[in-house]
Amino acid sequence: MKRIYLDHAATTAVRPEVLEAMLPYLSEKFGNPSSVYSLGREARRALDEARATVAALIGADEREIVFTGGGSEADNLAIKGVAFANRHKGNHIITSAVEHHAVLDTVHFLERNGFRITILPVDEYGMVDPDQVAEALTDETILVSIMHANNEVGTIQPIAEIGRILAEKKVYFHTDAVQTAGILPINVDELHCDLLSLSAHKFYGPKGVGVLYVRRGTKLEPHIHGGAQERKRRAGTENVAGIVGLAKAFALAQEEIEPSTAKLTALRDKLRDGIAARIDHVRFNGHPTLRLPNNVNVCFSFIEGEALLLNLDLHGIAASSGSACTSGSLEPSHVLLAMGVPPEIAHGSLRLTLGRENTEEEIDTVLDVLVEVVAKLRDMSPLYEKTPSSPLP
Amino acid sequence: MYSEKVMEHFTNPRNVGEVEQADGEGQVGNPICGDIMKLSIKVEDDRIVDIKFKTFGCGAAIASCSMLTEMVKGKTIEEARTITNRDVAEALGGLPSVKMHCSNLAADALQIAIDDYLSKKEEAQNA
Ligand SMILES: Cc1ncc(COP(=O)(O)O)c(C=O)c1O
Numbered sequence: 294m295k296r297i298y299l300d301h302a303a304t305t306a307v308r309p310e311v312l313e314a315m316l317p318y319l320s321e322k323f324g325n326p327s328s329v330y331s332l333g334r335e336a337r338r339a340l341d342e343a344r345a346t347v348a349a350l351i352g353a354d355e356r357e358i359v360f361t362g363g364g365s366e367a368d369n370l371a372i373k374g375v376a377f378a379n380r381h382k383g384n385h386i387i388t389s390a391v392e393h394h395a396v397l398d399t400v401h402f403l404e405r406n407g408f409r410i411t412i413l414p415v416d417e418y419g420m421v422d423p424d425q426v427a428e429a430l431t432d433e434t435i436l437v438s439i440m441h442a443n444n445e446v447g448t449i450q451p452i453a454e455i456g457r458i459l460a461e462k463k464v465y466f467h468t469d470a471v472q473t474a475g476i477l478p479i480n481v482d483e484l485h486c487d488l489l490s491l492s493a494h495k496f497y498g499p500k501g502v503g504v505l506y507v508r509r510g511t512k513l514e515p516h517i518h519g520g521a522q523e524r525k526r527r528a529g530t531e532n533v534a535g536i537v538g539l540a541k542a543f544a545l546a547q548e549e550i551e552p553s554t555a556k557l558t559a560l561r562d563k564l565r566d567g568i569a570a571r572i573d574h575v576r577f578n579g580h581p582t583l584r585l586p587n588n589v590n591v592c593f594s595f596i597e598g599e600a601l602l603l604n605l606d607l608h609g610i611a612a613s614s615g616s617a618c619t620s621g622s623l624e625p626s627h628v629l630l631a632m633g634v635p636p637e638i639a640h641g642s643l644r645l646t647l648g649r650e651n652t653e654e655e656i657d658t659v660l661d662v663l664v665e666v667v668a669k670l671r672d673m674s675p676l677y678e679k680t681p682s683s684p685l686p
Numbered sequence: 687m688y689s690e691k692v693m694e695h696f697t698n699p700r701n702v703g704e705v706e707q708a709d710g711e712g713q714v715g716n717p718i719c720g721d722i723m724k725l726s727i728k729v730e731d732d733r734i735v736d737i738k739f740k741t742f743g744c745g746a747a748i749a750s751c752s753m754l755t756e757m758v759k760g761k762t763i764e765e766a767r768t769i770t771n772r773d774v775a776e777a778l779g780g781l782p783s784v785k786m787h788c789s790n791l792a793a794d795a796l797q798i799a800i801d802d803y804l805s806k807k808e809e810a811q812n813a
Pocket residue numbers: 302303362363364365366368393395440442443444469471472492493494501502503
């Protein structure tokens with residue numbers, strides 16, 4: 294059975310070109326960038342080049358790039374770093390209800406440590422309203438964190454608009470761009486953000502390496518103490534191979550944005566239209582147009598997401614769900630709930646996220662399998678026969 | 687995360703559907719995750735001769751129901767009364783701890799179906 298991978302928002306495979314760029318730094322070029330001899334200097338050069346590449350790709354200065362151990366660490370450093378360094382100015386932080394847990398759990402940690410948190414609601418598409426951001430600001434507000442695009446439903450937030458408001462008010466602005474890097478152009482000045490998170494494994498780079506962009510002049514308290522690496526903002530011997538891989542993968546992805554957007558959009562629309570045409574009682578989540586080109590998020594009424602995922606897996610298809618039964622916490626997706634999706638509908642949610650190696654034939658196969666599997670589970674559902682023709686709530 | 691037995695029952699669930707002219711029915715909703723389980727039984731001479739299920743639930747819920755129906759079929763009401771969710775989970779080769787409540791759902795639905803059967807029987811006798 295051929296495997297069909299439709300979970301690119303979860304992670305991606307390292308591209309061969311990226312792996313090739315990384316390998317020397319795991320073997321013969323193994324030096325520590327802090328060493329003075331040539332082996333160390335060679336690693337330092339690779340690090341500097343990677344930093345210059347990343348900075349250029351997002352319109353930043355090299356000194357504004359901090360390499361981290363991934364997207365979660367970048368989010369943590371941004372939020373805790375600004376919060377603890379700017380406590381004298383105020384204790385209020387604003388974020389949204391649909392952020393990744395790396396942001397939400399971090400602000401809740403800060404709340405337990407004396408900060409005041411505002412969590413903004415979103416509309417039915419998962420969109421944050423810039424006016425509500427402006428209205429939530431107080432004299433005590435030191436930081437706003439709103440994601441660039443949502444990892445579950447793909448909605449793209451009005452980051453530039455929010456950024457302009459905050460720049461005027463001189464409030465630090467962080468955006469988690471983990472899901473947009475390699476998919477949308479990113480320019481920190483156009484987005485008017487002071488901090489921005491990236492993670493390599495979402496754009497065909499390695500896992501466990503990310504970036505926090507920190508605008509010059511931003512006061513940031515480090516949370517990993519030790520050596521003087523990353524201009525003292527993140528101690529620890531650098532993950533040289535990972536960082537080289539991140540830069541290579543990011544450069545390739547940003548170069549290919551145009552053709553890749555065209556391809557992903559065509560596949561996504563085929564998938565969405567196919568589902569809409571062939572399966573009834575479905576509900577598509579996220580913004581209809583202001584959305585990532587690779588994301589389809591859909592709820593199938595009367596069935597449960599984990600059973601759906603397991604059935605898809607039996608056909609070799611990898612996807613994800615916001616169902617309570619898959620979450621470990623047994624609560625449905627906080628993103629879908631914040632958008633007003635009823636819990637029982639959120640239960641049957643499926644996220645399909647496309648990537649560079651997916652094909653039209655794969656989409657055809659997935660559609661055939663989905664039709665079969667959804668019918669099988671609905672036949673088994675006590676809810677289906679009761680309301681076979683009732684409209685969706 | 688699931689045992690082979692769970693996956694086997696999940697892939698080929700036994701006794702899906704509803705027993706015609708059921709003698710007892712039991713439906714429970716899961717307060718933890720929001721899932722629903724429905725069992726119907728056919729009883730002859732105090733023996734459960736047929737049992738079917740429907741579920742709006744996860745893989746563990748489907749496998750638990752399927753296994754339970756196999757364990758129950760042919761048993762007397764008295765014997766079926768003693769079946770617990772642990773028995774179901776054990777027969778499945780174990781369930782992940784976060785999924786133990788899914789087997790509860792199946793066991794609870796059975797007890798409710800039996801209660802339903804007994805109260806109907808009593809009503810019939812009193813009538
Ligand atoms: C929006 C968003 N932020 C942060 C993360 C965390 O990134 P990482 O897995 O690199 O820690 C992810 C992915 O898991 C994500 O989708």
